[in-house]
Amino acid sequence: MLSQLIKLPTNAKVGVVGGGVSGLTFTYFLGKLRPDVQITLFNLESRPGGWINSWDTKDKNGKPVMIERGPRTFRGVSDGTVMIMDTMLEMNKGDIMRTISKDSSADKKFIVDPNDNLVQVPNSFGTMIKFFMSPLSKGLIPGMIMEWSRKTVDPKIKDESVLSLMTRRYGCANIGRNLFSALYRGIYADDVGNLSAQKVVGKMYYDERKYGSITKGSWERWRQSKFKQDEEPNKLTECVALYAKVFNKDTAKIHALSKKLSQFPMLGLKGGLSQFPNTFKEAISTLPNFATLTDNVVTLKQTKDKVSLEYENAKTKKDSQEFDHVRLAIAPNMFSKMIKKSNPNLFKKLDTIKTNTVVLVNLYIPDKDIIPSSKNGFGYLIPETNKNPEKVLGVIFDSVIEKNFKPFNTIENDTDTITNTSYTKLTAMVGGSMFNDSNGIQHDIPNEQEAISNVKSALQKHLGASKVDLDAGQWIYTVAQDCLPQFKVGYNDLIKDIEKDIINDYSSRVSIGGMGFSKGPGLPDVVTDALVDATKLQ
């Protein structure tokens, strides 16, 4: 998201690089706002969706089964989620929208303690007592009680790691290395000792600076939000209000949708999350001035008062086009490759953003549920305090999620309810920063055989699964190479510096999107970012 973008001239030409949800939604929003603008979407792959990859295959009995080889859900409370769901409804896709409610067993999360026991993250009084009695809560009670009174940060410190902030606030490293280590491995695939507090726990970072403590800050924010809620109960957030305005939406309907979505911790789509990019791809193909070029490697060049994209693929010779504006909806590491020769200074800055690789190992057992009923939940995460020789970040219980999915729209003849419940579908996510050396440089990615063997060992330890059952399952191995940027200490300032260079070097004719540059790494974050920037160009 760039601060200053210039309004596009009539019949402008825009190039969008990246066919993930960031590029797709940006293209859709801009194409709807400015039907006169000619948009060309470039993508390395012919498949839309980027990291979203719902894979339709067959099980050992020849029955069709969908395996998620990337994201599978997204959070219900977010501006981006309102825009995604409103657009899906507009395209008559309401019937594939699925929800997980707060009281659903699929909303339970577990953390593995140092003795390989799964402990539920508290969501009730009973689970809170159990959590406080586990080794995972060492130091938590005194840490929280005295947090408000602890010395605040030295104002000279611009940014620090999540672990450093947590240790200062809670008086010991245990809380950071247990609870927060698990949570942030489950989002960033990285360790709290590496992650930027300003970027990752922004609210806590600013609360300590503004109010002197996290407790005081949370209280103040709760009080102010309560006051705002009472004063203006039907107020839309700034981004959703912008979305409603530019697309002439019925604000009462958008508010009702936003309110309904906020009941659900997470949402999904029947048939897999790929339905989301596929729907947007379908929608943009109907735009009056749209073209797409796939299987192309793209590089960026600055010409006098335009920007040009050079592209080539195995079949076609090198070609190029000039544009009034280029949108880069790609990760920082892909952006740096695009300008290595044409802009060495910017390349050097982008190239300091290293990445984490996650290996996904899916297991499907068509005729047995090996997830103990007491552990039915979204899945579990493994914090730094567990030895974890298998380097598993966490395991998502896809079959529990699927069995607890409820239609978003009430459907009369609900044919959706899953009849066969005795199956297992789960996804282990392996590696992330655990594949890196102390400088954050990637090393040993396990091959398919090693990764599957490690996950089998972890599932036997954590779920008590039998080797016979595991060996009988169908295993799928996916390497999500460089899939998540490393959001290291100082990340926000680095991005601000990079954005300044982009504005100067390309005279505001280039904008950037995607999870490395948006507010957060989630699907809703990149969609919000796409909407805001598309409206700046209209």
Ligand SMILES: Cc1cc2nc3c(=O)[nH]c(=O)nc-3n(C[C@H](O)[C@H](O)[C@H](O)COP(=O)(O)OP(=O)(O)OC[C@H]3O[C@@H](n4cnc5c(N)ncnc54)[C@H](O)[C@@H]3O)c2cc1C
């Ligand atoms: C393992 C994993 C699990 C996740 N789970 C969740 C989750 O549960 N919930 C959630 O909200 N988010 C989740 N996310 C984050 C989510 O996947 C991202 O927010 C989202 O996919 C980012 O979309 P994007 O379009 O920004 O980038 P991408 O999906 O990376 O898409 C970028 C596209 O650009 C293409 N491209 C790159 N360089 C070029 C080039 N030079 N020329 C042409 N094309 C190019 C790529 O091929 C790709 O198709 C997860 C991410 C990962 C990696």
Ligand SMILES: C=Cc1c2[nH]c(c1C)Cc1[nH]c(c(CCC(=O)O)c1C)Cc1[nH]c(c(C)c1CCC(=O)O)Cc1[nH]c(c(C)c1C=C)C2
């Ligand atoms: C174990 C590794 C990972 C798991 N998911 C991811 C990793 C690296 C990646 C990821 N997961 C989520 C996001 C978006 C975050 C956001 O800001 O919306 C990303 C980048 C979603 C997510 N992950 C967890 C929760 C509770 C959420 C939010 C709900 C949602 O958006 O669906 C925690 C969590 N992640 C994993 C597990 C097993 C787990 C909890 C048990 C897998």
